[in-house]
Amino acid sequence: xxxxxxxxxxxxxxxxxxxxxxxxxxxxxxxxxxxxxxxxxxxxxxxxxxxxxxxxxxxxxxxxxxxxxxxxxxxxxxxxxxxxxxxxxxxxxxxxxxxxxxxxxxxxxxxxxxxxxxxxxxxxxxxxxxxxxxxxxxxxxxxxxxxxxxxxxxxxxxxxxxxxxxxxxxxxxxxxxxxxxxxxxxxxxxxxxxxxxxxxxxxxxxxxxxxxxxxxxxxxxxxxxxxxxxxxxxxxxxxxxxxxxxxxxxxxxxxxxxxxxxxxxxxxxxxxxxxxxxxxxxxxxx
Amino acid sequence: xxxxxxxxxxxxxxxxxxxxxxxxxxxxxxxxxxxxxxxxxxxxxxxxxxxxxxxxxxxxxxxxxxxxxxxxxxxxxxxxxxxxxxxxxxxxxxxxxxxxxxxxxxxxxxxxxxxxxxxxxxxxxxxxxxxxxxxxxxxxxxxxxxxxxxxxxxxxxxxxxxxxxxxxxxxxxxxxxxxxxxxxxxxxxxxxxxxxxxxxxxxxxxxxxxxxxxxxxxxxxxxxxxxxxxxxxxxxxxxxxxxxxxxxxxxxxxxxxxxxxxxxxxxxxxxxxxxxxxxxxxxxxxxxxxxxxxxxxxxxxxxxxxxxxxxxxxxxxxxxxxxxxxxxxxxxxxxxxxxxx
Numbered sequence: 323x324x325x326x327x328x329x330x331x332x333x334x335x336x337x338x339x340x341x342x343x344x345x346x347x348x349x350x351x352x353x354x355x356x357x358x359x360x361x362x363x364x365x366x367x368x369x370x371x372x373x374x375x376x377x378x379x380x381x382x383x384x385x386x387x388x389x390x391x392x393x394x395x396x397x398x399x400x401x402x403x404x405x406x407x408x409x410x411x412x413x414x415x416x417x418x419x420x421x422x423x424x425x426x427x428x429x430x431x432x433x434x435x436x437x438x439x440x441x442x443x444x445x446x447x448x449x450x451x452x453x454x455x456x457x458x459x460x461x462x463x464x465x466x467x468x469x470x471x472x473x474x475x476x477x478x479x480x481x482x483x484x485x486x487x488x489x490x491x492x493x494x495x496x497x498x499x500x501x502x503x504x505x506x507x508x509x510x511x512x513x514x515x516x517x518x519x520x521x522x523x524x525x526x527x528x529x530x531x532x533x534x535x536x537x538x539x540x541x542x543x544x545x546x547x548x549x550x551x552x553x554x555x556x557x558x559x560x561x562x563x564x565x566x567x568x569x570x571x572x573x574x575x576x577x578x579x580x581x582x583x584x585x586x587x588x589x590x591x592x593x594x595x596x597x598x599x600x601x602x603x604x605x606x607x608x
Numbered sequence: 609x610x611x612x613x614x615x616x617x618x619x620x621x622x623x624x625x626x627x628x629x630x631x632x633x634x635x636x637x638x639x640x641x642x643x644x645x646x647x648x649x650x651x652x653x654x655x656x657x658x659x660x661x662x663x664x665x666x667x668x669x670x671x672x673x674x675x676x677x678x679x680x681x682x683x684x685x686x687x688x689x690x691x692x693x694x695x696x697x698x699x700x701x702x703x704x705x706x707x708x709x710x711x712x713x714x715x716x717x718x719x720x721x722x723x724x725x726x727x728x729x730x731x732x733x734x735x736x737x738x739x740x741x742x743x744x745x746x747x748x749x750x751x752x753x754x755x756x757x758x759x760x761x762x763x764x765x766x767x768x769x770x771x772x773x774x775x776x777x778x779x780x781x782x783x784x785x786x787x788x789x790x791x792x793x794x795x796x797x798x799x800x801x802x803x804x805x806x807x808x809x810x811x812x813x814x815x816x817x818x819x820x821x822x823x824x825x826x827x828x829x830x831x832x833x834x835x836x837x838x839x840x841x842x843x844x845x846x847x848x849x850x851x852x853x854x855x856x857x858x859x860x861x862x863x864x865x866x867x868x869x870x871x872x873x874x875x876x877x878x879x880x881x882x883x884x885x886x887x888x889x890x891x892x893x894x895x896x897x898x899x900x901x902x903x904x905x906x907x908x909x910x911x912x913x914x915x916x917x918x919x920x921x922x923x924x925x926x927x928x929x930x931x932x933x934x935x936x937x938x939x940x941x942x943x944x945x946x947x948x949x
Contacts, residue, residue: 382723472700473699
């Protein structure tokens with residue numbers, strides 16, 4: 323399964339960097355924690371990708387009344403708040419240009435001189451090309467100041483679906499409480515009802531949260547798709563022809579697989595270059 | 609007979625927890641805490657407060673295990689309650705790594721901490737200089753929060769706290785019936801215990817909030833313990849050193865050793881350096897004595913000499929000290945009732 327490969331590639335790549343002096347700048351660090359279930363489940367496909375995967379002991383499960391089974395492992399955190407600026411700096415160092423602009427079509431970009439367009443538009447990819455398989459998975463999170471929380475705690479309720487039951491994730495500055503995944507909901511407004519559900523369920527899960535001050539609340543839209551769209555497409559004909567590489571639809575696991583996907587896109591890009599060489603030298607018109 | 613008056617000397621983790629156990633067990637007694645230093649200036653405030661026991665040579669293992677288990681169970685319940693953040697008690701997972709495989713592979717406490725197991729090869733790759741390791745989850749008591757939380761609970765029970773340098777326990781005999789000596793390293797001077805000696809520890813407390821796991825070298829000299837508001841980097845174990853002044857070259861050495869274990873610490877900010885003297889002894893002195901002079905009497909219970917194991921054992925030894933206080937109270941009542949005959 324490509325997803326497992328991309329997951330492994332991403333994890334291994336980041337694990338190789340977590341001991342580097344840049345890790346803090348990247349927002350990259352190791353974190354350990356718990357995945358909780360209400361009944362026994364098969365081990366996940368990523369059990370050998372993460373560090374130290376094991377089942378929870380009975381003593382550990384006493385911490386989580388209502389859950390009778392679970393996993394412990396050490397995984398990686400990659401905080402977007404630091405990672406995106408870090409990536410931006412690296413790209414700028416390589417001469418990559420940034421344009422803050424709304425794009426209305428692929429042709430608009432290829433018409434301006436791009437040989438290849440890489441489409442990483444996430445949840446709004448449908449605006450560039452309709453995609454019935456893509457829909458928002460609305461999430462809401464409460465960010466609290468709880469530096470005594472050192473573990474992630476992620477619950478799984480099969481009847482609710484993924485990301486739709488309480489989770490607690492300790493960051494370097496704030497701890498994120500969540501557990502909402504509403505398919506088809508485009509609203510980016512915080513919902514009071516979701517707030518209550520998240521707060522109450524997370525405090526029940528971890529009573530130590532009760533005194534944590536809330537510092538921020540936020541809603542966002544996961545780009546949900548049955549599978550990630552990672553493929554080439556030639557759009558249009560003649561002078562307005564675009565070579566497009568799609569890379570969107572990562573749902574709630576974009577960070578988890580991003581590097582593997584990026585490398586797959588790079589390989590597709592490489593094959594475009596090879597094809598172009600067969601037809602003549604590549605001339606950039608940007 | 610009037611309610612016995614109990615003075616606890618010392619306001620570190622041992623003194624305060626002992627006072628709490630005594631106040632809880634004997635609500636009829638009046639209890640006071642007398643100490644030269646309170647949080648944040650005690651030896652306990654320097655320590656990271658990790659529940660990872662050291663094996664004391666002079667105490668039977670089953671007793672140490674019992675004390676550790678009592679302490680762990682007590683703190684585990686607090687960590688999982690709404691009080692956790694105020695009390696400064698939290699779970700933390702991590703690794704103890706060894707450059708050479710230790711003789712004893714299963715420490716006595718391995719079934720008390722959570723999820724104890726040998727590290728996998730993949731996990732060990734993070735520590736290229738180490739060949740063997742143990743992974744587990746344990747508790748950390750952050751100070752001063754834990755001490756301040758105990759002080760608050762003591763005040764709520766009517767326990768008075770006094771800043772006072774006690775030169776000699778006997779000076780308390782006219783005000784108190786029972787004295788519990790939790791003076792830690794202070795007992796060296798206070799009761800002249802020559803078997804008690806300092807083991808100096810220097811630590812750095814840095815701001816590195818992305819460090820979520822503890823790392824400890826099995827030699828006990830190098831460790832990284834993430835707390836609520838800082839990460840404690842250690843350390844040293846200098847026997848018989850009484851110096852409380854931070855040593856700058858030691859600071860550099862500690863920082864260097866910790867950065868080898870966790871390179872991201874290079875980015876750590878705001879370093880504070882602290883020194884504490886572990887009150888070391890072959891075994892904790894947990895016993896009661898009767899001091900008398902002329903017609904006057906003072907019942908003394910000793911509870912000091914926890915060395916590196918203060919946090920790991922405090923609740924267990926506090927309960928034992930409270931039990932000894934109970935024996936003192938019974939003795940007082942006994943002699944008091946005999947006096948009435």
